[in-house]
Amino acid sequence: MSESETQSPDKTPGRIRTITDLAKVAGVSPGTVSRALSGNSLVNAKTREKIELIAREHGFRPNQMASRLRRQKTGVIGVAIPLGHDVRQQISDTFFMTLLGYLADELTEKGYDLMLRRVIPAQDEDWLDRFIGSGMVDGVIVIGQSDQFDRIEDVADGYLPMVVWGNHQEGQRHCVVGSDNRLGGKLAAEKLIASGATSLAFLGDTQPIEFAARFAGAREVAEKMGVPIRALPTHLSPDRTSKEIADHLIRIDANVDGIFAATDTVAVACLKELRNRDVEVPEQVKIVGFDDLPIANQTVPPLTTVRQDIAAGAKGLVDLLLRRLTGDDTESLVLPPHLIVRETT
Amino acid sequence: MSESETQSPDKTPGRIRTITDLAKVAGVSPGTVSRALSGNSLVNAKTREKIELIAREHGFRPNQMASRLRRQKTGVIGVAIPLGHDVRQQISDTFFMTLLGYLADELTEKGYDLMLRRVIPAQDEDWLDRFIGSGMVDGVIVIGQSDQFDRIEDVADGYLPMVVWGNHQEGQRHCVVGSDNRLGGKLAAEKLIASGATSLAFLGDTQPIEFAARFAGAREVAEKMGVPIRALPTHLSPDRTSKEIADHLIRIDANVDGIFAATDTVAVACLKELRNRDVEVPEQVKIVGFDDLPIANQTVPPLTTVRQDIAAGAKGLVDLLLRRLTGDDTESLVLPPHLIVRETT
DNA sequence: ATGAAAGCGCTAACAG
DNA sequence: CTGTTAGCGCTTTCAT
Numbered sequence: 001m002s003e004s005e006t007q008s009p010d011k012t013p014g015r016i017r018t019i020t021d022l023a024k025v026a027g028v029s030p031g032t033v034s035r036a037l038s039g040n041s042l043v044n045a046k047t048r049e050k051i052e053l054i055a056r057e058h059g060f061r062p063n064q065m066a067s068r069l070r071r072q073k074t075g076v077i078g079v080a081i082p083l084g085h086d087v088r089q090q091i092s093d094t095f096f097m098t099l100l101g102y103l104a105d106e107l108t109e110k111g112y113d114l115m116l117r118r119v120i121p122a123q124d125e126d127w128l129d130r131f132i133g134s135g136m137v138d139g140v141i142v143i144g145q146s147d148q149f150d151r152i153e154d155v156a157d158g159y160l161p162m163v164v165w166g167n168h169q170e171g172q173r174h175c176v177v178g179s180d181n182r183l184g185g186k187l188a189a190e191k192l193i194a195s196g197a198t199s200l201a202f203l204g205d206t207q208p209i210e211f212a213a214r215f216a217g218a219r220e221v222a223e224k225m226g227v228p229i230r231a232l233p234t235h236l237s238p239d240r241t242s243k244e245i246a247d248h249l250i251r252i253d254a255n256v257d258g259i260f261a262a263t264d265t266v267a268v269a270c271l272k273e274l275r276n277r278d279v280e281v282p283e284q285v286k287i288v289g290f291d292d293l294p295i296a297n298q299t300v301p302p303l304t305t306v307r308q309d310i311a312a313g314a315k316g317l318v319d320l321l322l323r324r325l326t327g328d329d330t331e332s333l334v335l336p337p338h339l340i341v342r343e344t345t
Numbered sequence: 346m347s348e349s350e351t352q353s354p355d356k357t358p359g360r361i362r363t364i365t366d367l368a369k370v371a372g373v374s375p376g377t378v379s380r381a382l383s384g385n386s387l388v389n390a391k392t393r394e395k396i397e398l399i400a401r402e403h404g405f406r407p408n409q410m411a412s413r414l415r416r417q418k419t420g421v422i423g424v425a426i427p428l429g430h431d432v433r434q435q436i437s438d439t440f441f442m443t444l445l446g447y448l449a450d451e452l453t454e455k456g457y458d459l460m461l462r463r464v465i466p467a468q469d470e471d472w473l474d475r476f477i478g479s480g481m482v483d484g485v486i487v488i489g490q491s492d493q494f495d496r497i498e499d500v501a502d503g504y505l506p507m508v509v510w511g512n513h514q515e516g517q518r519h520c521v522v523g524s525d526n527r528l529g530g531k532l533a534a535e536k537l538i539a540s541g542a543t544s545l546a547f548l549g550d551t552q553p554i555e556f557a558a559r560f561a562g563a564r565e566v567a568e569k570m571g572v573p574i575r576a577l578p579t580h581l582s583p584d585r586t587s588k589e590i591a592d593h594l595i596r597i598d599a600n601v602d603g604i605f606a607a608t609d610t611v612a613v614a615c616l617k618e619l620r621n622r623d624v625e626v627p628e629q630v631k632i633v634g635f636d637d638l639p640i641a642n643q644t645v646p647p648l649t650t651v652r653q654d655i656a657a658g659a660k661g662l663v664d665l666l667l668r669r670l671t672g673d674d675t676e677s678l679v680l681p682p683h684l685i686v687r688e689t690t
Numbered sequence: 691a692t693g694a695a696a697g698c699g700c701t702a703a704c705a706g
Numbered sequence: 707c708t709g710t711t712a713g714c715g716c717t718t719t720c721a722t
Contacts, residue, residue: 061478065414066699097442104463120450133406411715
């Protein structure tokens with residue numbers, strides 16, 4: 001009875017690419033195939049089995065482009081990394097990349113695909129609108145505000161499904177997930193001072209808003225405690241950092257005995273330069289980093305640092321975005337950083 | 346005459362979302378709008394200008410989903426990272442992530458978008474076919490063969506536009522771009538021995554084919570030189586590595602005086618454990634890493650390592666893929682690694 | 691140089 | 707439970 005069903009006379013079935021091809025072979029209508037394959041409506045068990053069998057045998061996959069056009073949703077979340085300041089730095093930045101990894105995990109788990117776009121705002125004014133309006137994504141996650149705070153604000157009012165990793169500013173309109181950088185800065189400065197530092201320096205770029213907030217937090221504490229603090233500008237890519245740090249160290253010398261590095265990467269470079277100069281850490285100079293990257297635990301001595309919970313950040317970004325996808329106008333999420341005391345203080 | 350053109354009685358024009366909406370406003374047919382916006386055919390300059398103006402004013406973006414369905418190409422390249430062994434390790438692996446960053450650069454430059462998919466083959470047998478058959482990508486780049494060599498081979502014959510980062514095996518069918526790991530292993534062992542090491546150890550997981558090749562290269566040299574070598578299995582995620590290395594070091598003690606680490610990450614952890622034990626590097630034990638990540642230059646002492654040219658790798662992957670997209674059945678590309686001598690040998 | 695018309699492959703009412 | 711029908715928004719002949 002079922003012997004001859006699929007034994008059509010022509011032994012060259014011509015690859016079965018569309019749901020309609022499959023429908024013909026199965027002897028049903030395209031609609032039924034669609035239903036069967038999406039496991040959705042009530043389809044006769046036998047019919048479904050037959051369809052699934054044929055699909056498997058022929059390695060058939062429904063065309064997502066068509067499906068998504070029809071359903072008016074893409075199942076794709078766009079992730080944009082704006083490269084504002086230090087172009088090469090950010091994309092290879094360990095912190096962002098780790099965040100990206102976790103984001104990929106979270107999104108996959110929720111059944112979304114991730115479209116990654118690296119953008120250079122200076123070369124492409126229109127990056128955010130282009131991404132949003134492309135019709136290729138249901139929502140957008142922006143990793144890092146970079147120097148694009150204002151542009152993001154502009155877009156936020158008209159486009160709900162967007163969440164940004166970055167710093168939270170009083171009264172801002174876009175939904176952001178990020179660490180409390182100011183608090184992190186405070187923790188760092190407090191620890192430095194508690195460990196006996198009497199003159200502080202912030203090592204890093206103070207342009208990006210996150211770093212500015214870290215510095216501001218540290219300064220607030222320092223001023224309250226009557227401890228001087230200065231900012232020592234530095235690029236963040238390891239290759240350039242080292243030399244710049246070296247230059248700073250020459251100039252400041254015995255003066256500064258507490259360094260707050262904008263990121264662990266900077267802290268590591270700093271640690272190395274200090275060692276080159278035979279400055280003892282933490283005896284002569286104390287250091288606190290930021291991020292708690294894996295390397296922080298591998299330096300000698302191991303780095304005291306302010307930990308950002310990357311996994312929680314990724315989870316927050318995705319959760320909020322999914323809620324916004326349903327029309328919810330969510331609040332921002334500010335995560336508390338934690339001081340991880342190791343041996344550089 | 347043109348005063349009242351767009352002054353339709355209803356002041357609520359209802360956002361103009363489709364090419365047809367725009368066509369109505371511009372008083373032309375959808376076809377013309379399509380042509381004008383794609384800058385393609387000969388369209389009257391005035392008509393084009395008018396259409397472009399309206400598009401800009403209303404922030405109109407053509408729906409890519411529809412466009413791509415119609416044109417039967419997506420403009421998207423899929424990038425899959427199979428997480429074979431050490432699930433958490435690989436996605437956050439600095440090397441792969443840096444490669445991903447460069448890939449994003451290259452693809453963007455060539456006008457492609459990048460769809461990232463993190464894949465756990467153990468949980469999803471079908472990952473590669475699903476990605477390829479999804480209709481969402483024009484081609485696929487796989488970052489790392491992991492333990493999926495065979496599955497990739499299976500697919501390779503029937504699917505041209507795929508390029509893989511990984512190790513090259515004599516006679517394999519899939520197109521691969523990667524460093525000559527065996528040669529890298531040789532370079533490492535040669536350097537270790539030339540620096541006076543008399544008993545070698547390979548630190549790392551020898552399961553993944555890339556690492557197996559590194560070990561094989563080192564062993565070939567060691568055997569030729571009559572120097573003993575052993576493999577010391579280790580996971581690759583920094584947190585687990587440290588303890589495992591510590592265990593190894595306790596057992597091997599003064600015996601081994603030359604360590605070839607499977608990656609820089611492992612080397613860094615190893616360096617730290619040695620320092621904890623007051624073993625002097627390179628006096629008592631010499632170390633060579635692999636990758637030349639930025640940290641390699643930040644350790645104390647700076648790490649001698651085998652450099653992989655990540656940027657060249659990314660460029661190679663994209664170039665080959667684009668050629669395959671045109672139907673070219675390209676050869677694999679094996680890149681020569683370079684020994685970077687610093688101070689751990 | 692432009693309009694009309696026919697789909698790309700799939701889904702979702704709406705009838706049976 | 708299944709077939710029929712009407713598009714999703716865009717591109718591309720084919721005429722004009």
